Amino acid sequence: MRIELDVNGEQLEADVWAGESLLYVLRERLGLPGSKNACEQGECGSCSVLLDGELVCACLVLAAQAEGHEVVTVEGLAGAEGLHPVQAAFARAGAVQCGFCTPGLVVTTAHLLERNPDPSEDEIREALSGNLCRCTGYAKIFDAVKLAAGT
Amino acid sequence: MARLIRTEKEVEGHYTEQWIVVDEDALDQWPAGPLQTVGKPAPRVDGRERARGEATYTADIQLPGMLHAAVLRSPHARARVRSLSLSSVLAAPGVRAVLEPGDSHVLTDEPGYHGAAVAAVAADTFAQARAALAQAAVEWEVLEPLLDPDQAVEKGSLVSEPNVSERGATERGVSEAEAVVEAEYRTQTVLHNSLETHQAVCVWESGRLDVYISTQFLWGVRATVAEQLELPPDKVRVVCNFMGGGFGSKNGPGEYTFIAAELARRTGRPVRCALTRREENLATGNRNSTIQRLTAGARSDGTLTVLKGDYVNSVGFEGWSPSTGGPMELLYACENVRVAEHGAKLNTPPNAAFRAPGFVEGTFGLECLMDELAARLDLDPLELRMRNYADSDLVDGRPFSSKNLLECYRRAQPHWARREEVRARSQGPWKHGMGLASQVWYGGGGPPSYAWVRVGSDGRVQVVTAMQDIGTGSRTAMAQIAAEELGLSLDRIEVSLGDTSRGPFASISAGSSTIPSMGPAVRSAAADAARQIVEIAAQRYHLEERVLSLRNGHIVSADGGSWPIEEITELLGEGQILGKGARGPNPTGMRTLTFGVQLAEVAVDIETGEVLVDRIVAIHDVGRVINPLGASSQVEGGIIQGIGHTLSEDRLLDPGTGTVLTQTLDAYKLPTIADVPEIVAEFVDRPDEHLTNLGSKGLGEPPIIPTSAAIANAIRDATGANVRSLPITREEMLRALRAAREREGLERTAETVGEVRSA
Ligand code: FES
Ligand code: FES
Numbered sequence: 001m002r003i004e005l006d007v008n009g010e011q012l013e014a015d016v017w018a019g020e021s022l023l024y025v026l027r028e029r030l031g032l033p034g035s036k037n038a039c040e041q042g043e044c045g046s047c048s049v050l051l052d053g054e055l056v057c058a059c060l061v062l063a064a065q066a067e068g069h070e071v072v073t074v075e076g077l078a079g080a081e082g083l084h085p086v087q088a089a090f091a092r093a094g095a096v097q098c099g100f101c102t103p104g105l106v107v108t109t110a111h112l113l114e115r116n117p118d119p120s121e122d123e124i125r126e127a128l129s130g131n132l133c134r135c136t137g138y139a140k141i142f143d144a145v146k147l148a149a150g151t
Numbered sequence: 152m153a154r155l156i157r158t159e160k161e162v163e164g165h166y167t168e169q170w171i172v173v174d175e176d177a178l179d180q181w182p183a184g185p186l187q188t189v190g191k192p193a194p195r196v197d198g199r200e201r202a203r204g205e206a207t208y209t210a211d212i213q214l215p216g217m218l219h220a221a222v223l224r225s226p227h228a229r230a231r232v233r234s235l236s237l238s239s240v241l242a243a244p245g246v247r248a249v250l251e252p253g254d255s256h257v258l259t260d261e262p263g264y265h266g267a268a269v270a271a272v273a274a275d276t277f278a279q280a281r282a283a284l285a286q287a288a289v290e291w292e293v294l295e296p297l298l299d300p301d302q303a304v305e306k307g308s309l310v311s312e313p314n315v316s317e318r319g320a321t322e323r324g325v326s327e328a329e330a331v332v333e334a335e336y337r338t339q340t341v342l343h344n345s346l347e348t349h350q351a352v353c354v355w356e357s358g359r360l361d362v363y364i365s366t367q368f369l370w371g372v373r374a375t376v377a378e379q380l381e382l383p384p385d386k387v388r389v390v391c392n393f394m395g396g397g398f399g400s401k402n403g404p405g406e407y408t409f410i411a412a413e414l415a416r417r418t419g420r421p422v423r424c425a426l427t428r429r430e431e432n433l434a435t436g437n438r439n440s441t442i443q444r445l446t447a448g449a450r451s452d453g454t455l456t457v458l459k460g461d462y463v464n465s466v467g468f469e470g471w472s473p474s475t476g477g478p479m480e481l482l483y484a485c486e487n488v489r490v491a492e493h494g495a496k497l498n499t500p501p502n503a504a505f506r507a508p509g510f511v512e513g514t515f516g517l518e519c520l521m522d523e524l525a526a527r528l529d530l531d532p533l534e535l536r537m538r539n540y541a542d543s544d545l546v547d548g549r550p551f552s553s554k555n556l557l558e559c560y561r562r563a564q565p566h567w568a569r570r571e572e573v574r575a576r577s578q579g580p581w582k583h584g585m586g587l588a589s590q591v592w593y594g595g596g597g598p599p600s601y602a603w604v605r606v607g608s609d610g611r612v613q614v615v616t617a618m619q620d621i622g623t624g625s626r627t628a629m630a631q632i633a634a635e636e637l638g639l640s641l642d643r644i645e646v647s648l649g650d651t652s653r654g655p656f657a658s659i660s661a662g663s664s665t666i667p668s669m670g671p672a673v674r675s676a677a678a679d680a681a682r683q684i685v686e687i688a689a690q691r692y693h694l695e696e697r698v699l700s701l702r703n704g705h706i707v708s709a710d711g712g713s714w715p716i717e718e719i720t721e722l723l724g725e726g727q728i729l730g731k732g733a734r735g736p737n738p739t740g741m742r743t744l745t746f747g748v749q750l751a752e753v754a755v756d757i758e759t760g761e762v763l764v765d766r767i768v769a770i771h772d773v774g775r776v777i778n779p780l781g782a783s784s785q786v787e788g789g790i791i792q793g794i795g796h797t798l799s800e801d802r803l804l805d806p807g808t809g810t811v812l813t814q815t816l817d818a819y820k821l822p823t824i825a826d827v828p829e830i831v832a833e834f835v836d837r838p839d840e841h842l843t844n845l846g847s848k849g850l851g852e853p854p855i856i857p858t859s860a861a862i863a864n865a866i867r868d869a870t871g872a873n874v875r876s877l878p879i880t881r882e883e884m885l886r887a888l889r890a891a892r893e894r895e896g897l898e899r900t901a902e903t904v905g906e907v908r909s910a
Contacts, residue, residue, distance in 0.1 A: 017278070028276075033211035034204025036395075038346040039428040043816035046346060074204035083199060091198030094780040097788060098622025099201030100346040100395030106202055129825040132816065134346055134396050135622050137787030138824040 003067045007032065008076025016063045023047045023058035026073060034074040034103045038132070045131030048104040048111075049073045055111040074103035077110055086110045089148035090141075097135035105131045109145050118149055158736035160597030161743070162662040171598040173733050178678055178844040181635070183775070183837055187703075189635040190836070192780035196627045196646065197393075197620075206393040209365040210425065212352045218247055220414050220424035221280035222407070223270040223287055224434065225262030228296035228498040228809030232260035232269065232289060239286035240272055245279030248272070248417045255413045256379065257406035263468035264500045265810045266433025268406045273414040273422050296498035296809040300442060300465040303495035310466045310494040316480065317489040318545065324457025324487030328448025330527045331457075336445065336516035337876040338859075340465070340802040341438040341795075342431075342819055343505055347395020349435045350425035351404070353411035360415075361388045364408060367397040367621050368659040369651050372404045379404075380412065392649035394621045398792075399504030400436045401621075402661050429814040436503020437802055440465045441475055443516035447524045453538040455485035460516070464509075466494040470502040473509030478517045478856075481591045481744065484541040498809050504661060506792065507852035510592050511859070515877060518588035518860030522867055532864065533560060533567055536589055544742040552738050553839035553846075555772040556589065556746035562833060563587065563748050566768045570868070573752050577869070580758040583765075586864025587750045588857035594773065594849035595743030595842060596667030597734070601655035604633055604676040604730040606684065610704075610717040612637060614646045614676070618657030618669050623851055624781035625665045629673045631777055632845070636677035637684075638701035639716070658734070663745065663849025666777060668734055671843035676732025683728045688719045738841040745853045747771035749790070751861035752828075755869050757888055760881030764794055764862060766829040774848040775838040786832040786854040793858025795822040801878050871895070 005012050007030065014029045023040070026032045026049070036046035040059045047058040050072040058073075077084040083091065086109045096102050105128065112119060112127040119127065124145050133141065154173050159166055185191050200206045237249045250271040252260040258268050270287060274280035297303055325331060351364040360382065366372050369389045377384040394401075411424035426435065446459040462475040472494025479490055505511075525532040537560055543550050567587065576583040602616040614633045620626040630644040637644075647653065658668035681701050688706045689696040698709040705713045720728070737743060752766040769786050776782045799820035803812040813819040832854075838846025863874045872887035 019278070027211075028213075031213075033207070033213075036208075036346070037210065038348070038395075039816050041428070041815065041817075043428075044346065078203065083202060087199075087202035090202045092194050094192070094194055094198075094784050096195055096198050096201045097624065097784060098346065098394060098396040099197075099206055100208065100622075102201050103204040106204075125825045125827075129823045132346065132821055132823065134344055134398070134792070134821065135788050136784055137789070137791035137830070138822075138827045139787040139830050140784055141824060142827070 003064055005066055005071060006069065007071045008073060014063070018064065020063050021059050022061040022063045022066045022071070025063035026058060032073055032075055036100055036103055038100065045108060046101055046104040048107040048131065050107060050111060055108060074107055077106065084110060085151045086113065086148045089144040089151065093140050093144035093147050095136060095140040095144035101131060101133040105133065105141060109148060113149055119145070156736050158598060160737065161593050161595060162659065162664060171736060173735050177735055178675060180838055180840065180844055180846050186635055188631045188641055189777055190779070193627055193631055193641060193778050194780065195624060196630050196641065208347055208393045208395050209350055209352065209363050209391060210347055210395065212363045214352065214354060214421040217352065217421040217423055218273040218275060218414065218418060219277040219280050220271055220273045220410055220422055221277065221284050222268050222410060222430065223284050224430065225265060225267045225269055226810070227262065227291060227293050228265045229294040230262055231292040231294065233292050234290045235260070235270065236288040237270060239288065240283045243279070243283035243286055245275040246272055246283045247274060247420070248414050250410065250413055255409050257409045263498055266430065266500055268410070268434065271410045271414065273418055298497055298499065298804065298806070298809045300463045300495040300497060303497055304463055304493045308496045310470060310496045311472055314472065314492040319487035321457050321459050321487045321489040325448050327456040329451045330524065331446065331448040332520060332523045332527055333446045334520060334523060334875060336443040336519060338441045338512040338515055339877050340440040341505065341800050342802050343398045343400040343436065344431065344816070344819065344821060345396030345398060345400065348426040348428060348431045349401060349405055349407055350423065351408040351411050352421055352423045353408065353415040354421035355415055359386045359388065360412060361390065362408060363390045364404065365394050365401055366391050367401045367619060367661050369617055369619055370656055371402060371659055372408065373651050375404050376408060376412070379409065388652045390650045391619050394619060397621050398506050399508060399661055402504060402659060405435070428816065432814045432819060433500055433811050436501060438505035438508065438511065439467060439502035441512045443475065445516050445520045447520050449524055449528060451528060453528055453530045453535045455483055455539045457487045458483065458485045460490045462492045464492060464494045465497055465499065467497055467499040467501040475509045475513040477510050478513045478591055480546050481544065482517065482541065482589060483539040484545060485539060499804065500811065506789070506855050507592055510856050511796065514588065514590065514856050515859040515863065518857060519863050519875065522586065522864040523873060532587060533563065536560065549740060549742040552741040552743040552841040553774065553837070554744070554746060555835040555837055558835045559746060559748045559770040559772055562770050563750055563768070566750050580756050582755050582757055582869040583752070584865045584869025585750060585752050586861050586866070586868050587748055588860035588864060590747040590749070590771070590853050590857040592663065592745050592853050592856055594663035594667065594745040594853065595737060596658060596664035596849060597737050599656060600658040600668045600672045600734040602669065602672040602676040602732045603655060604680040606680050606720055606728040608721050608723040608726070610643065610720040612639060612644045614644060614673055615654045616648055616657045616669065616673065617651045617654035618648045618665065619660055620648060621660045623660070623665065623785060624778060625660065625669065627781060628666055628777045629669060632670050632673045633677040636674050637681050639704055663851040663853065665849065666847050667843065667849050670777065670845045670847055672732045672734040674732065674844050676730045679732055680728050680730030683730065684716065684719055687722065691719060691722070735843060741841055743839065743842055743848065745771065745773050745848050747853050747857065749857040749861040751865040753862060753865040753869060755866055755884065757870055760884035762798060762866060762879055762884060764828045767858065767861070768831040769854055770833045770835070771850065771853050772835040773850045773853060774842060775846045776834050776836045777847060782834060782850055783832040785850045787830050789854025790830055790858050791822050791827060793855045794826060796877060797859040797862045798878055
C-alpha cells in the first residue's frame, strides 16, 4: 500500500507492506539510515525517533500507524547543515565511540531536554536507561547531556 | 633504503617470528608529556558525522538490486539432517536462490551447536527471505549433546592438546609455604553484543569480489576470503568505513560473508547477509566460561612460594583455548608456577576473542586468590602485591621494555587509604568495602603496517591507510600523530581508511594493537612528508635543510625566519607530496606488556544479596597516551563491560538440550546508564623508550581485565564472603555470605575448643 509520511518536515511517499515497521521504511525505503536497527524489538533504543514530539522506538511502530503524524529522526534534528546542541555536545564531550548507539541517544537526549532543560543525575539515568551503548561506558554520555543542558 | 629485518610480532599472547621490510630511518621519540596535539584531549575528528547520523556503517550500505539473505540454523545443540527439502523455499515469493549443505563450506548437515548454519536463502527483502525459510522441510535426528566441560576433559574431547607450562618446582613451593589457599573459581559465558550485528554485503563485478563488512581486520578478511574462494587476493576488495563495535568477535569474515558471496555469485546481484540480534547471540562467538582450580602458597611475610592453576575453558564446538593461566605466569615474581589449560570441545556455540580473552577470566581467579591469601596471612592486599612485584618476565627471563606497575600502585595508595572511611559507611544490612586487583596484558602491537601521507598544494594533509576504526578512535589518534609531526592543526588533517583498494596494508584492530602498530607507521609517513617539505623550502629560501623545521603551520628557520606552509605547498600546483611510512620492528629480546591496577568501592545488602558498585579508580600504564579524552573513554567502556561481566551478564543454556536461552537483550542483561558508578581514570603517561618511534602501547583491552576481581575483593572486604563465581547474582552473593557465616561459626567453635583445651 501507499502511505504518506511527514518526516523531518517533508512529505514523503512510500510503498509499504502492512507489517513493515516505521524503522524499516525509514531505513530501507526512504533513504534515512540514521536511525539504527540493533534489536528490532524495543530493547536497545538505537531506533529512537520522535512521533508528534513523543519518543518512540521506530522498530515497534508500524509505518502505517505513523501516517498523519510528524516524524523527526536524527537526520532532522539540525537541518541540512550544522549540529543540534545535543549533537554538538555528544561530539565535544567524546560521548561517541563506535557511534552506532549515538543517533538513538541523541534523539532521546533532545527529547529529555525539551521537556526538562535541567535534568538531575537521576533524571538522566531514568530517561536514558532504555538506550544501550556497548562501548562508551556511558560516563561521557552523562557529560554530553550536562553539556547540552548548559547550552 | 629498504631494510630487511627479522622481528617478533605478538597478538593476544601469540608470538610469531617474521621478516619485515622497513624503508626509512628510525625516528627519535618525542619528549614525554603533552605536546602540541599528541597528548592533549581531542574530540573525534568524525564526531560530527556520527552525531548527525550520517556515518555509513555496513548496515547502511544500499546497492542497486541488492538481495537479502536469511540463514536456516540448527535448533538443536547436536543433530544430523536426515533429509532437507528446499523446493518450497525456492518457490516462495521473492526468492532468488537457496544454498544447502555442500554449496558452501560454512553450511553443515551435522550441526554441533544451537545456531550452526545449515542452509540459506536470498530474496528481494529480508522479510521474504525469512518467510521462505519457514517453508524448509527438515527432518532432524537429534543426538545427545556433550555439555559438561569436566566430562569433556575426562573423555579427551578437547579442541587442542592441553597447554601445560611449569617453572621451578611446585611441590617444593607447596612444602615451603607457611600458608596455602586452594579455591575453585568459575566464570560464565559472556556475549559480545556489539550494537551493529555481524554482517556483510557482497557483490561480484567482472570476477572481482567486493566485500562490505563490519570487521576488525580488513586485510584478514581479504586473505581468508581469497584463500577460501581461490581468488588472487587483489581480486577481493574489503570495505569498512564505520563499524558498530566488535570487541574481538569480528576478526575474520564469518559464515555470513561466505553465504552472501555465494548467493551473490549465483544471482549476479549484490547480497546482504545481516544477522538478527537473536542470531548474534547464538552464532557469533562468546567469551567462554571457565573453571579454575587454583592454589597459592606463601611464607608468613607474604613472599609467594607457589602458584598453581588448573583451567578448563569451555571452548564450544570450535574455537581455541585462550590463555587463562597467562596472568598467573606473568603477574608475580613467584619461582614455582604450574599452569595447565584444557580447551573443552562441547556442543555449545564456538567461542571468539572477547576483549583480553583468557586474561579477563584468569585475572578474576588469580586476583581473588591473592586476596584470600592476604586474608589468611593477615596482610594488606596491596602490600602482598608489592612484595611479589616482578621486575622481569619470569616466563623466559626477558626484561620488560617498560613497566610502571609500581608507579600505578603508588598512585593507588591515596585511594586505597580511603578504605576505613568506606567501610565506616556501612549501615544496617548495607556493608561497604573496597578491593583492588592488578592487570597485566600484551598490547605492544607490531609490524607490518604501512601508511601514506599526502600533502596537497592547499597545505591540507591526507593520511591514507587501509586500517579500520572499530570505534576506539583510531582515526582521531592517527590525525593527531600526523598533525604533531607536521606541525599542523588537527583540522587540516583528513584520515582516509577502511578500503583495501585505497591504502596500504594495516594491522588488525585486536590485541590492543591499533595504536602501537599503526601510530608509528603514520608518524614515519608524516616525517617523510615533512622532510620533503623542508627539502623544497630549503631550495626555495636558499637555506640549509638542517636549520628548518615545521611548527604551527609554518616553516621556521633557526635564525627566526617563518613562512606559512602554504607558501611552499602552493608551488606544487596539481602535484602532491607523498610520504611513506612503515611500522618498525619490536625491541629484540624484550617483553612488552601493559599494566594497571583498579580499585573498587562497593555496597552489599547482606539480607537481599544486592551488590552496588559505587566507585572504580583505574590507573593504567600503556606508555604514551595519544588522546586523553579517547583514553578515558576506553577505560570507562572497559569498566562498564567489566561490571556487566561481574554482576549481570550470563549466557544461559538449557541444561538438558544445550539450546541457548538468552537470545534477546531482554534476557541477556547488558549494563545501562543506570548502572554507571563514579569512575576515575588515571594514566602513567610515560613513553616506553624501547618501543617504536611513539612509545605507545594499546589500551583497548587492559581496562576490562581487573574489574571483576576488584569488585569481588571489595565484596570480601565489605562482608567477609568469598564470591568465587561470576556473575555475582543475588543467589551467588547469598551463598557466599552463608558459607562465610558457616566458616566463622566453625572457627569460633574451634577457638572455643582450643580455649577449653588450653585451660
Ligand atoms: S532497534 Fe528498536 S529498540 Fe532496538
Ligand atoms: S558508542 Fe558503540 S554502542 Fe555506543
